Amino acid sequence: MARKTTRKADRWKTKKWYQIVAPEMFGRTVIGETPADAPEKLIGRAMEVTVGEITNDYSKQNIKLRFRVEDVSGDTANTVFVGHQLTNDYIASLIKRQTSRIDTNLEVYTKDGYRVRLKPTCFTTHRAKTSQMKTIREKTNEIILDRAKKLDFEKLIEEIVQGKLSAKVYRSVKGIYPLRRVEIVKTEITGAPAGR
Numbered sequence: 001m002a003r004k005t006t007r008k009a010d011r012w013k014t015k016k017w018y019q020i021v022a023p024e025m026f027g028r029t030v031i032g033e034t035p036a037d038a039p040e041k042l043i044g045r046a047m048e049v050t051v052g053e054i055t056n057d058y059s060k061q062n063i064k065l066r067f068r069v070e071d072v073s074g075d076t077a078n079t080v081f082v083g084h085q086l087t088n089d090y091i092a093s094l095i096k097r098q099t100s101r102i103d104t105n106l107e108v109y110t111k112d113g114y115r116v117r118l119k120p121t122c123f124t125t126h127r128a129k130t131s132q133m134k135t136i137r138e139k140t141n142e143i144i145l146d147r148a149k150k151l152d153f154e155k156l157i158e159e160i161v162q163g164k165l166s167a168k169v170y171r172s173v174k175g176i177y178p179l180r181r182v183e184i185v186k187t188e189i190t191g192a193p194a195g196r
Contacts, residue, residue, distance in 0.1 A: 020047055020077045022054065022067060025154045029054050031067065031079070039072035047079060051161060062090035063161060083188040084161060091121075094181055100128040104137045107190065108148035110156050115191030118160075118184055120144060120169065125178040132177045139173050140182075160184045 015035040022029045031049045036042050047067045051060035063086060067079035095101060102122040109115055120140050128136070147165060148156055159165040170182040 016075065018042060018072065018075050018077045020067075020069065020079060022049075022065075023079055023081055025081065025157065026054055026065070034077070039077075042069045042072055042077045045069045045077075046082075062087045065161070081157060081189065083186065084157075085186045086183060091183075091185060094123050094183070096123075096180075098127050099180065100124040100126075100133055102128070102133050102136050102140075103185075104140055106141050106144065108145055108156075110148055110151060110153045112152040113193035114153040114156075114189065116148070116153075116156065117186075117188045117190050118144060119186040120166070121183050121185050122169070122173060122179055123181040123183075125180045128177045135176050136173050136179075139176065140169050143169050143172050157187070160187060 014037045016037070017033055017035050018039070019030050020032040020034060022031050031054065032047055034042065034045070045068070047069070048064050049067075051063040051065060052058045053061075054065070063084060065081065066083045066085070068082050069077045070080045071078050100123075102124070103119065104121075105117070105119050107115060107117050122136055122140060124136075144165065147159070147168065151159065156165075159168075166182040166184055170179055173179060173182070
C-alpha cells in the first residue's frame with residue numbers, strides 16, 4: 001500500500017501547474033489552473049466559466065462561457081471561445097403559465113467568415129396564437145441573420161453576451177405580440193475561416 005501511495009506522489013511531482021487564459025476578446029483573464037505532466041496533454045481540454053467569474057459581476061452568473069485549450073506557451077494554456085449557454089435554472093425562471101415560449105434555431109455567418117449556431121428564445125406576456133408565434137420566429141431569424149453578417153465574430157459574441165442582440169430583437173418583435181423577454185439561450189461555433 002505504501003508503494004502505491006509513493007507512486008502516486010511521484011506522479012504528482014512530475015506535474016506542472018498551468019494557468020488557463022481566456023482569449024483576447026475576454027481580456028486574457030485567467031479562468032483556471034490545471035496540472036499536467038506534459039503541455040500537449042492540455043490541448044483540446046474544455047473549460048467552462050460564468051461571465052460573472054470573468055467580470056466579477058455576479059449578476060451575470062447565469063451565462064456560462066465555454067473555452068477549449070488551443071496551445072500552450074510556457075506555463076500558460078491559451079484558449080479559444082467555443083460557445084455559451086444560459087443556465088437551466090435561469091431559463092426555468094423565465095417560463096410562466098399561460099404564456100408562450102418561442103424557440104428558434106439557426107446558423108449564421110459573420111462578416112469575417114465564422115459560422116455560429118444560435119438558439120434564440122422569445123417569452124411572451126400571455127399565450128400567443130400559432131400565427132403570431134410563426135411571425136415572431138421568422139422576424140427573430142431575419143434580424144439575427146442580418147445582424148450577424150454585418151458584424152465580425154468578436155463583435156457578434158460581445159453583443160450576444162452583453163444582451164444587446166436580444167434587446168434589438170425584443171424592440172423589433174414586441175409590436176407583433178407583447179414580449180416579456182428575449183434571450184439567446186445558446187451559441188456554438190460550428191466553423192471558422194481557413195487559417196483560424
